[in-house]
Amino acid sequence: MSDLRELYQEVILDHAKRPRNFRIMPDADHQADGHNRLCGDKLRVFLKVRDGKVDAVSFHGEGCAISKASASLMTETLAGKTVAEAQDIFERFHALLTSPVEDDGAAESLGKLAVFAGVREFPVRVKCATLAWHTLQAAMAQRPDAPAAAVSTE
Numbered sequence: 001m002s003d004l005r006e007l008y009q010e011v012i013l014d015h016a017k018r019p020r021n022f023r024i025m026p027d028a029d030h031q032a033d034g035h036n037r038l039c040g041d042k043l044r045v046f047l048k049v050r051d052g053k054v055d056a057v058s059f060h061g062e063g064c065a066i067s068k069a070s071a072s073l074m075t076e077t078l079a080g081k082t083v084a085e086a087q088d089i090f091e092r093f094h095a096l097l098t099s100p101v102e103d104d105g106a107a108e109s110l111g112k113l114a115v116f117a118g119v120r121e122f123p124v125r126v127k128c129a130t131l132a133w134h135t136l137q138a139a140m141a142q143r144p145d146a147p148a149a150a151v152s153t154e
Helices: 002-017 065-078 083-098 104-109 111-121 123-141
Strands: 030-036 041-050 053-062 149-153
Touching: 002 065, 002 111, 030 123, 041 065, 041 123, 053 065, 053 083, 053 123, 065 083, 065 111, 065 123, 083 111, 083 123, 104 111, 111 123, 123 149
Parallel strands: 030 149
Antiparallel strands: 030 041, 041 053
16 A cells, blocks of 8 residues: 555655646636635636536646646546536536545546545645636636636635
């Protein structure tokens, strides 16, 4: 199990140091701002939705390694998914981090996102790992022509 934890840590550090889809998307249909007041993480999620699918997703901002890595892996995971699939992945990811009992099947069904399973052991870090996801939810819920929505975790 120690080798697996080391691999998970390497994946998180890689995405934190070299986040994927870390850019401002000027032509985004939806966007929202997220702020974790406990640790100061701030990010904006950008989203393009076409025909009910996530055509493109990116993020920009500042945060801890877990926050950045989670946002980076989120963008890779959700590109090309339907809005319904994105919602399902959000719910399963959130359950992985907040469920009191470890479910190996749930972790496996999330692919690379399973690297965050150990975060459940550190409740104060759950908000770091879910900030981008809650911000994505706020972005998807808004009208395309609405100003950026805001989400705050305390």
